[in-house]
Amino acid sequence: MHTLVFLSTRQVLQCQPAACKALPLLPRELFPLLFKVAFMDKKTVVLRELVHTWPFPLLSFQQLLQECAHCSRALLQERPSTESVQAVILGLTARLHTPEAGAGAQPLCRKHVLRVLDMTGLLDDGVEQDPGTMSMWDCTAAVARTCIAQQQGGAVEPGLAPVPVEVRVDLRVNRASYAFLREALRSSVGSPLRLCCRDLRAEDLPMRNTVALLQLLDAGCLRRVDLRFNNLGLRGLSVIIPHVARFQHLASLRLHYVHGDSRQPSVDGEDNFRYFLAQMGRFTCLRELSMGSSLLSGRLDQLLSTLQSPLESLELAFCALLPEDLRFLARSPHAAHLKKLDLSGNDLSGSQLAPFQGLLQAAAATLLHLELTECQLADTQLLAILPILTHCASLRYLGLYGNPLSMVGLKELLRDSAVQAELRTVVHPFPVDCYEGLPWPPPASVLLEASINEEKFARVEAELHQLLLASGRAHVLWTTDIYGRLAADYFSL
Secondary structure, eight states, rough: BBHHHHHHHHHHSSSHHHHHHHHGOOOOOOHHHHHHHHHHHOHHHHHHHHTTTTSEEEEHHHHHHOOSSSSSGGGSSOBBHHHHHHHHHHHHHHHHHHHSSOOTTOOOOOGGGGOOEEEEOOOOOOOOOOOOOOHOOOOOOOHHHHHHHHHHTTTTTTTOOBEEEEEEEEEOOOOHHHHHHHHHHHTTTTTEEEEEEEEEEEESHHHHHHHHHTTSSSSTTEEOOOOOOOOOHHHHHHHHHHHTTTTOOOOOEEOOOOOTTTTOOOOHHHHHHHHHHHTTOOOOSSEEEEEEEEOTTTTTTHHHOSSSOSSEEOOTOOOOOOOHHHOOOOOOTGGGOOSSSEETTSSSSSSSSSHHHHHHHHTTTTEEEEEEESOOOOOHHHHHHHHTTTTTOOOOEEEEETTTOOHHHHHHHHGGHHHHGOOOEEEEOOOGGSSSSOSOOHHHHHHHSOOHHHHHHHHHHHHHHHOOOOOOOOOOOEOOOOOSSSSGGGGGG
16 A cells, blocks of 8 residues: 555656756655655666765665555565666765865755665575566675776865765675675775675685685674685684684674585694684674584584574574584573574484474574474474474474475474464475375485375365464465575574
């Protein structure tokens, strides 16, 4: 639904030249809605002029493109329009070429108010986009080009310095884009356009390049470091981690494939691990830690004991956890603060089941998001944890994909979870009833790759849907789609 103010604003922007001329006459309180409508409708001429004459110190995508009182559409949950993002950047460029008012000019010209352009929070779902939208890679490149062009623009006349603007962005970098982004970060030092990274995601980047990039980032801005597919090992991580630890406001650290190098003597591996632990103890604001595909068997106590504050999000997917790891976590200060827990790929069916039940009990009061993909949970194990699982009263998301559950187990879960009023999403496996000739217990690889009987599964889906309707929970999504962007990011919880 749209309010009358929204509809009037949309009508005003139909003629872009007239709207641009009218901007100096409009009250500043209308600018936020003008921006959202122009961004939504790709009114690029108006959008550029809005940025050029923005009357507030902050222009934030997260504030302006969310659901508001005048329009329920949340643009941040959609891929951003290429035209609209480029128009914002062009408006910023125009500002940078507008000098400060001289001594004889009128003071407090409102187009000189903007100090921060916050472009963080744009959707980056990792799927192929249509040509009319921008990925995070595209946004990173567009902003970087602006930084480089501004630096290459040359000197300005004395007394006509551009108004400095800080541009906050989420940056993604890989081998192909590294040199370009490094040049942009270097160009922004001392430039009127100061590039400030909030979340850094580096993929398949060599160790020396990762270090060089970290050295160029502002320690006061960085919120998250996410190193993916780098396969650093403990040796590489021991080189990188002190450069990460200097970011004292870092709230999220996502590392993968942290394990010893079989080519190293074990003494070196232990020294590197101890050094890594010592550096982890330097973080004061860390709230999320992801160590996916890292060999942490029997070492979780060493890792978590070094942290200064309890974690709220812990991802330990495919970490080969042992019963003692789960027992330690259940007794640790972290358990009672966890909002998000990911134990995917750890076998919870045998001796790990009882310690996992203890962990679930300890985290029940705070847990919002639980991911248990490929944990070898069959009906027997699911029924054992259900009494504790249903005590997680605030749980919103439950991931069970890739577990050997039958239709009987899924129906028990559906019925018992009726008491969980906050539950909105359950990602469940294809029931074992829908496969033909499964070995037992079926390996996760078989469940993921074997074909299913589509007719049987269609009947399963229909029955689950009817059970949801009958219990008044049509709003709860039960799905087998693991690629639908259903898992929440920690900062959105």
